[in-house]
Amino acid sequence: MLIRELLINEIKNIKTKGFYRRLNENKNDDTVINLSSNDYLGLAYNSKIKRTAKQIISKYPLSSTSSPLMYGYFKPHIDLENKLCKFKGGYERCILYPSGYQANLGIISALSKISFSKTFIAFDELSHASIIDGVLCSKTKFSRFKHNDPNHLKNILKKHSSYDIKIVITEGVFSMDGDIANLPDIIDVSKCYNAITIIDDAHATGTIGSFGGGSCNYYNGVKPDIIMGTLGKALASEGAFVLSDSLMIDYFINKSRPYIFSTAISPVAAGIALEALNIIENKPELVRKLQTLSQNIRIFLKNNGLNILNSNTHIIPILIGDEKKAAAIEKKFINEGILLKSVKYPTVAKGQARLRFSVNAGLRNIEIKKVLKKLSDLNNIKK
C-alpha cells in the first residue's frame, strides 16, 4: 500500500506546481487546426504515400518480425538507408532505430564504452531529453555548454583535452526554441580538440536547407561525424536513422544495445519514409512553402508584440512564462478548435512555459488567417 500513497503524493505535488500532464485523444477531426504536429510538410496525409504503403503491406510482413540482426531487415530498410546516405549529405552508411529516443541513447552510450578509453561529453544545454538520457546512461564525465555558444564549448573542451575520446552533441534545429545550431563554429572548435561531433537533425530533416536536406544542406559543406534524425516528423513515418562512416556504423551494429535488442521498424514504416523523401526530392517547392510560411508567421507574431525567442524556423515558440497561464491559454484555444500545445517544465526550464507553434506546409489559407487572428489577441489573453 505504501507505494500507492507515495504515488498519490507525487501526482499531487506535480499538480500543485502546474506541471501535470495528461493524454488527450486526437479525434482526427478535420475541422480542428493542429499546430502541434511534427508533420511539418503535411505528408502524413499524402495519398501517394498511402498508396505506396498499401503496396508494401501486400508484399512484406506487417511487422519486421524481429530485430535487424535477427533477419528483421528487409529491402525497404536497405533502400531507405541508401537514400538517407545521399539525402543527408553523402554519408557512407546508415542504420535505422525504432525511435529517435533509442538512437540517441544507443549511440551516445555505445561511444562511451570503448575499451581502455576515457570519454568526455559536451552537449548544448537545450538538448532534447533523449540526448540527456543518453549522456546519463553512458555514466561518463560530461558538461553542458551554453546554448549555441562555441566559445563556452571551447573553454570546456580545453579543460578536458586529456580525455581519450571527446564527444560534442547538439541539435540542428532546436525542438523547443526553433533556432538553428551554429554548426560551422561548433564543428571547427570540436575539430581543434579532436572531438567527435553528433548532430540531432530530428527537426531539421525535410525542413531546412534549399532542398530540405537538414544541417548539411543548410550549411553547405559542413559535415558532422555523426548525424541522427527521426522518421516520425517531416518524413511521415516512425523510427530514426543514424549516419556516419562504415567503421562507426559497424561499431554501433555491434555495441549499441537499443539497436541490437529491439524489434526493427516495420518494412512499411521504412517504405513510407522513403516515399516521403522521394516526394521532397521531386517537389522542393513544398519545403520552400514551409520556409516562406514560417517566415511570414514569425514576422506577424513579432509585429504583434509576442516573444518568439530566437526562432528562425518552422518551430515557433510563443513565450508565456507562467506554467498555469500557458495551460489556460491552451485550453481556451482547444475550445476554439485550435490545438496549440503549451510546453512546460521539465521539457523547458521553469518559468519558461510557452506555446509551441509548429508550422505545417499543409495548412490552408483560411486556417492560417483564423489562427493569426486569435494569436494577435494573445497579449490581451495573457494578462
Ligand SMILES: Cc1ncc(COP(=O)(O)O)c(C=O)c1O
Ligand atoms: C530533438 C529530438 N531528438 C530526438 C527525439 C526523439 O525522437 P522519437 O520521437 O523518434 O523518439 C525528438 C522527439 O521529439 C526530438 O525532438
